[in-house]
Amino acid sequence: MNAYATGLAPAHSHISPIRRAEAYARAHDFDRPTLILDVDQVADQFHAIRRGLGRAAIHYAVKANPAREVIARLIEEGAHFDAASRAEIELCLSLGARPEQISFGNTVKKSADIAFAWTAGISLFAADAEEELEKIAENAPGAEIFIRLIVSQSEADWPLSRKFGVQPRAAMPLLHRARALGLRPVGFSFHVGSQTRQAAMWRPTVDEFAPLWAEARAAGFDLDLLNIGGGFPAFYNEAIDAPEAYARDVMALVEPRFPGARRIMAEPGRGLVAEAGVIAAEVVLVSRKSPDDLHRWVYLDIGRFSGLAETEGEAIRYQIATDHDGLPAGPCVLAGPSCDSADVLYERRPVELPLALKSGDKVIIRATGAYTTTYSSVGFNGFPPLDMVCI
Amino acid sequence: MNAYATGLAPAHSHISPIRRAEAYARAHDFDRPTLILDVDQVADQFHAIRRGLGRAAIHYAVKANPAREVIARLIEEGAHFDAASRAEIELCLSLGARPEQISFGNTVKKSADIAFAWTAGISLFAADAEEELEKIAENAPGAEIFIRLIVSQSEADWPLSRKFGVQPRAAMPLLHRARALGLRPVGFSFHVGSQTRQAAMWRPTVDEFAPLWAEARAAGFDLDLLNIGGGFPAFYNEAIDAPEAYARDVMALVEPRFPGARRIMAEPGRGLVAEAGVIAAEVVLVSRKSPDDLHRWVYLDIGRFSGLAETEGEAIRYQIATDHDGLPAGPCVLAGPSCDSADVLYERRPVELPLALKSGDKVIIRATGAYTTTYSSVGFNGFPPLDMVCI
Numbered sequence: 178m179n180a181y182a183t184g185l186a187p188a189h190s191h192i193s194p195i196r197r198a199e200a201y202a203r204a205h206d207f208d209r210p211t212l213i214l215d216v217d218q219v220a221d222q223f224h225a226i227r228r229g230l231g232r233a234a235i236h237y238a239v240k241a242n243p244a245r246e247v248i249a250r251l252i253e254e255g256a257h258f259d260a261a262s263r264a265e266i267e268l269c270l271s272l273g274a275r276p277e278q279i280s281f282g283n284t285v286k287k288s289a290d291i292a293f294a295w296t297a298g299i300s301l302f303a304a305d306a307e308e309e310l311e312k313i314a315e316n317a318p319g320a321e322i323f324i325r326l327i328v329s330q331s332e333a334d335w336p337l338s339r340k341f342g343v344q345p346r347a348a349m350p351l352l353h354r355a356r357a358l359g360l361r362p363v364g365f366s367f368h369v370g371s372q373t374r375q376a377a378m379w380r381p382t383v384d385e386f387a388p389l390w391a392e393a394r395a396a397g398f399d400l401d402l403l404n405i406g407g408g409f410p411a412f413y414n415e416a417i418d419a420p421e422a423y424a425r426d427v428m429a430l431v432e433p434r435f436p437g438a439r440r441i442m443a444e445p446g447r448g449l450v451a452e453a454g455v456i457a458a459e460v461v462l463v464s465r466k467s468p469d470d471l472h473r474w475v476y477l478d479i480g481r482f483s484g485l486a487e488t489e490g491e492a493i494r495y496q497i498a499t500d501h502d503g504l505p506a507g508p509c510v511l512a513g514p515s516c517d518s519a520d521v522l523y524e525r526r527p528v529e530l531p532l533a534l535k536s537g538d539k540v541i542i543r544a545t546g547a548y549t550t551t552y553s554s555v556g557f558n559g560f561p562p563l564d565m566v567c568i
Numbered sequence: 569m570n571a572y573a574t575g576l577a578p579a580h581s582h583i584s585p586i587r588r589a590e591a592y593a594r595a596h597d598f599d600r601p602t603l604i605l606d607v608d609q610v611a612d613q614f615h616a617i618r619r620g621l622g623r624a625a626i627h628y629a630v631k632a633n634p635a636r637e638v639i640a641r642l643i644e645e646g647a648h649f650d651a652a653s654r655a656e657i658e659l660c661l662s663l664g665a666r667p668e669q670i671s672f673g674n675t676v677k678k679s680a681d682i683a684f685a686w687t688a689g690i691s692l693f694a695a696d697a698e699e700e701l702e703k704i705a706e707n708a709p710g711a712e713i714f715i716r717l718i719v720s721q722s723e724a725d726w727p728l729s730r731k732f733g734v735q736p737r738a739a740m741p742l743l744h745r746a747r748a749l750g751l752r753p754v755g756f757s758f759h760v761g762s763q764t765r766q767a768a769m770w771r772p773t774v775d776e777f778a779p780l781w782a783e784a785r786a787a788g789f790d791l792d793l794l795n796i797g798g799g800f801p802a803f804y805n806e807a808i809d810a811p812e813a814y815a816r817d818v819m820a821l822v823e824p825r826f827p828g829a830r831r832i833m834a835e836p837g838r839g840l841v842a843e844a845g846v847i848a849a850e851v852v853l854v855s856r857k858s859p860d861d862l863h864r865w866v867y868l869d870i871g872r873f874s875g876l877a878e879t880e881g882e883a884i885r886y887q888i889a890t891d892h893d894g895l896p897a898g899p900c901v902l903a904g905p906s907c908d909s910a911d912v913l914y915e916r917r918p919v920e921l922p923l924a925l926k927s928g929d930k931v932i933i934r935a936t937g938a939y940t941t942t943y944s945s946v947g948f949n950g951f952p953p954l955d956m957v958c959i
Contacts, residue, residue, distance in 0.1 A: 240907060240949045261907045262950035283949075285853045285867040285905050288928065306855030308927055327857060340865075340909045344858035462676045464697030466718060467735035474731075476676040482943065486873070489880070489910060514676050516631060516652045518731045519880060536699055537679065551947045552873065558631045558674075559655035562946045 199498075201568055202457040202541050210458045210479035211564040214242070214546050216250050218453035222420060223254050226409065226445055229424025233441035236280055238407055239265040241446025241547040242454075246567040248272050251449075259444040260299075263290040270297060280404075282366075282444065284309060284325050284341055292316040303366060303404075305343045307354055314358035323364045323404050324351050326389070328382050342367065345389050352398050364402030364438070365390065371447060372493070373408035374417045376426030387434035394437060403438040405431060409448025411544050413494050420448065447547040454546025456484065456563070460538040461514055472508040472527050475534060479542070480513010480520040484563035486552035488522040496543040501531035509534075515558040590889075592959055593848040593932050601849045601870035602955040605633070605937050607641050609844035613811060614645050617800065617836055620815025624832035627671055629798055630656040632837025632938040633845075637958040639663050642840075650835040651690075654681040661688060671795075673757075673835065675700060675716050675732055683707040694757060694795075696734045698745055705749035714755045714795055715742050717780070719773050733758065736780050743789050755793030755829070756781065762838060763884070764799035765808045767817030778825035785828060794829040796822060800839025802935050804885050811839065838938040845937025847875065847954070851929045852905055863899040863918050866925060870933070871904010871911040875954035877943035879913040887934040892922035900925075906949040 195203075198215040227235055236259040237251050243265060248258070249272045258274055259282040260266045269279050276298030281291070284305040291302065295317035302317060304310050305325040313320055327342035343351060348365070355362040369382050393400055405427065410417040418426065424443075431441065462476040479485060487493040497511075508527035513520035553562040586594075589606040618626055627650040628642050634656060639649070640663045649665055650673040651657045660670050667689030672682070675696040682693065686708035693708060695701050696716040704711055718733035734742060739756070746753040760773050784791055796818065801808040809817065815834075822832065853867040870876060878884040888902075899918035904911035944953040 238907075243947070243950065260950070262905075264947070264950035264952070268950070283905075283907050285903075287850070287852055287869065306853060308855060309853055312853075312927060339915070340903055340912055341907070342857075343855075347856075347858040350859075459678070461678055462697060462700055462703075464699060464734075465738075466733075467738040468741075478678065482877070486945075512676075512731055514653075514674070516629075516674050516732070521731055524730070536703060551949070552945050554877075554943050555946050555953045556634070556655070556942045558942070559634065559651070559653035559659070561655070 197568065198453060199455045199541055199543070201566075202455050203539075205457070207457050207564070209561055209564055210456055210484060211566060212454050212456050212484070212545060212549055214244060214247070214450070214454040214565060214567050216246050216453070216567050219247055219450050219546070220250055220254050222449050222453065223251060223256060225420040226424045226443075226448065229421040229428065230443055231425070231428055233405070233428060233443050236282070236442050236444045237449055238282075238444045238446030239269065240551070242450045242549075243268055243551060244565060244567060245272060247450060248274070257442070263293050266294055266297065266299065276300070280442070286312065288312045288316050295320060304351070304355070305341060307351065310351065310355050310358055310360060314360050318359055319361065321361045321363045321402075322355055323366045323402055324348050324355075324362065325366045325368075326386055328367050328369060329385065345386065348389060349393065349396065352393055352396075356398075362398055362400070364400045364404065364440070366404030366406055368406035369408040371408060372410050374410045374415060376418055376423050376430065379408070379427050379430050383430050383434050390435050390438075401437060402440040402442070403431065403435045404442045404444065407444045407446050407448065409443070409445035411447050411451030411547065413544055414496060451544045451547035454544070454549070456542040456545045456549065458540050458542060460534055460536055460540060462536055463534055472510055474512060475509040475528075475530060476512050476514060477522075477540060478514050478560075479563065480515055481522065482513065482515055482517065482520055482554045482557040483560050484545070484549040484553045485513070485522055485542070487548050491523055491525055494523065494526070495545060497528060497530065498541040498543065499531055499534060499538060501533040501538070504531045504533055506531050514560060517558070589844060589846045589959065590932055590934070592957075593846050594930075596848070598848050598955070600952055600955055601847055601875060602957055603845050603847050603875070603936060603940055605635065605638070605841070605845040605956060605958050607637050607844070607958050610638055610841050610937075611641055611645050613840050613844065614642060614647060616811040617815045617834075617839065620812040620819070621834055622816070622819055624796070624819060624834050627673070627833050627835045628840055629673075629835045629837030630660065631942070633841045633940075634659055634942060635956060635958060636663060638841060639665070648833070654684050657685055657688065657690065667691070671833070673795075677703065679703045679707050686711060695742070695746070696732060698742065701742065701746050701749055701751060705751050709750055710752065712752045712754045712793075713746055714757045714793055715739050715746075715753065717756055717758045717777055719758050719760060720776065736777065739780060740784065740787065743784055743787075747789075753789055753791070755791045755795065755831070757795030757797055759797035760799040762799060763801045765801045765806060767809055767814045767821065770799070770818050770821050774821050774825050781826050781829075792828060793831040793833070794822065794826045795833045795835065798835045798837050798839065800834070800836035802838050802842030802938065804935055805887060842935045842938035845935070845940070847933040847936045847940065849931050849933060851925055851927055851931060853927055854925055863901055865903060866900040866919075866921060867903050867905060868913075868931065869905050870954065871906055872913065873904065873906055873908065873911055873945045873948040874951050875936070875940040875944045876904070876913055876933070878939050882914055882916055885914065885917070886936060888919060888921065889932040889934060890922055890925060890929060892924040892929070895922045895924055897922050905951060908949070
């Protein structure tokens with residue numbers, strides 16, 4: 178029961194083979210695919226990262242998992258919050274977060290949502306474009322803003338380089354523009370990319386932005402805030418640094434390069450919640466397309482449109498555990514239950530699963546606490562969204 | 569107002585520049601991205617396809633748009649239904665469809681859902697694997713089944729070749745197996761692939777399967793049902809045949825190749841509902857990543873996770889209309905509102921949009937009646953699912 182389907186042992190010591198969420202998933206039956214999330218484990222992970230980060234504040238990226246139980250617990254533990262939308266702000270406030278604990282980190286915001294946030298007392302906003310600064314100046318006059326920078330070289334498993342941020346050479350004009358609009362430009366943000374597995378991978382990014390930080394301060398901008406974003410990894414199958422050491426090593430790279438950054442904030446999402454969750458799902462069909470096919474097709478009752486969106490492009494490779502692990506295995510294409518041909522999880526790199534696997538068998542999909550529940554569709558092909566149990 | 573953003577005129581005559589759904593979208597304001605669906609237009613399209621199909625029965629692919637208004641209207645008009653799940657069966661039954669009007673077309677079904685369907689009176693099931701036949705025999709003893717075949721050469725914009733069906737050379741053993749299990753193998757199904765733009769593109773597929781049909785009948789299987797699946801196109805930007813002519817030409821290809829097929833069924837989804845809907849959405853931000861960038865980034869309040877999932881891989885290219893159409897335009901990367909870098913609609917092939925476009929402007933996304941509402945996530949990044957208005 179405890180063996181990994183892949184035959185790999187966990188690469189860092191803080192993961193024991195069976196943790197509380199997985200034990201719960203194995204011990205219970207579920208009507209439909211269900212995420213079991215261990216909120217104590219989230220709190221433990223929060224404190225491990227916090228110990229490593231030292232003086233930096235953790236703004237939990239709410240989008241990773243906006244479960245009320247998670248937000249409430251993180252408020253108790255002293256977290257701050259990075260909100261992507263008005264609804265995420267309302268959620269945090271409704272559970273008792275103070276507005277000064279919340280930053281509005283999406284660089285793409287509707288005017289009405291900026292006005293809402295400002296009226297609610299939130300005063301820290303992200304921007305990466307002139308039109309965004311104009312909207313903030315109009316709807317949150319005098320607010321603090323940080324300029325998001327494009328990371329040119331990402332070593333992340335899920336790079337974010339294209340969509341967000343401004344080229345560093347275009348950042349200074351935005352600082353000037355912000356000041357001219359009556360806003361308070363207080364710093365920069367960047368994101369090394371989701372699932373950046375080792376702290377050492379942060380070096381090219383902090384090296385790239387340090388000169389811009391110095392240039393802006395020399396130009397008379399009183400920058401004191403550096404938002405180092407997310408990128409904190411979860412363990413899927415490849416080695417990652419343990420959370421406290423990871424955070425400490427990142428801070429060791431950051432501190433000497435950004436003098437005067439009195440406020441440092443980090444925005445872990447995946448790194449805080451992913452490992453605290455497992456999904457219990459079921460095999461619906463095992464087949465071969467022809468008798469001489471080497472690999473089988475294994476269809477689960479969960480797919481890309483019901484929780485496992487991050488398998489797109491086979492970017493995130495979840496570990497799958499079954500009751501047959503340890504018995505002879507073979508390669509499988511893994512697919513979801515819908516009538517959509519895009520609903521295939523792993524095909525280019527097939528998954529090794531036990532030959533004994535059959536319809537009705539339970540499977541456990543590990544480290545699925547992040548970016549699953551809310552990515553789930555409302556009712557694609559009539560299949561219900563991913564269910565969740567917090568323990 | 570009437571010009572197409574792309575500068576292309578519609579390629580077939582049944583689309584006038586502004587139809588009822590679009591007029592409604594232009595005349596009203598919406599709090600959030602909203603699909604406006606013209607149910608009369610769905611009915612018109614149903615009858616156009618039916619005229620072309622002649623004796624074949626239309627099983628509407630419920631997954632394309634399971635709005636109660638659509639299902640109820642199609643029941644009135646005499647449609648049958650292709651259901652992908654238990655929930656879709658329940659929906660059709662609850663609105664008055666009789667069980668004999670419904671086929672359970674997903675080749676991947678849970679045993680409990682097969683049993684549910686059988687008890688509800690549904691007697692026609694799809695299968696493409698031995699284990700699926702065993703589940704059907706156990707839970708729907710004596711049911712009619714059709715074997716889904718893999719289409720090897722698809723000319724569709726969104727081919728479905730990999731995930732569903734069995735290789736033709738493995739089909740005969742499944743017919744034998746079905747009979748041995750006490751099931752009634754009555755025919756074959758195939759799917760030429762979603763958005764197959766011209767009827768002529770069906771030829772290689774029907775040519776491929778005709779010999780298998782003959783072989784099975786010669787071997788003593790009393791096959792009388794041919795399910796030609798979906799593939800009926802919608803007009804996005806590329807020329808398609810008009811619906812009645814398309815359906816007629818497909819039947820002209822099918823009829824001579826499958827003698828004895830007393831029952832022919834077709835499963836249009838997109839082809840029935842896509843053009844009857846438009847989405848009203850809003851520009852949230854227009855920016856350039858650096859002053860010398862040739863193209864702009866245009867961020868909408870709708871993206872891949874809130875209704876436009878079919879832009880994955882830029883497969884489906886929706887037409888975008890704005891109030892500035894006809895004024896000078898330039899290339900744009902089009903992206904959604906979430907903090908997810910995968911939430912980009914068109915980047916490899918940028919979209920031409922007016923240079924005057926700015927935050928707050930309304931955009932109309934045409935031919936979005938299919939595969940939008942239910943593909944929408946429950947609350948990705950805190951953004952609500954796509955709203956819908958039926959007119």
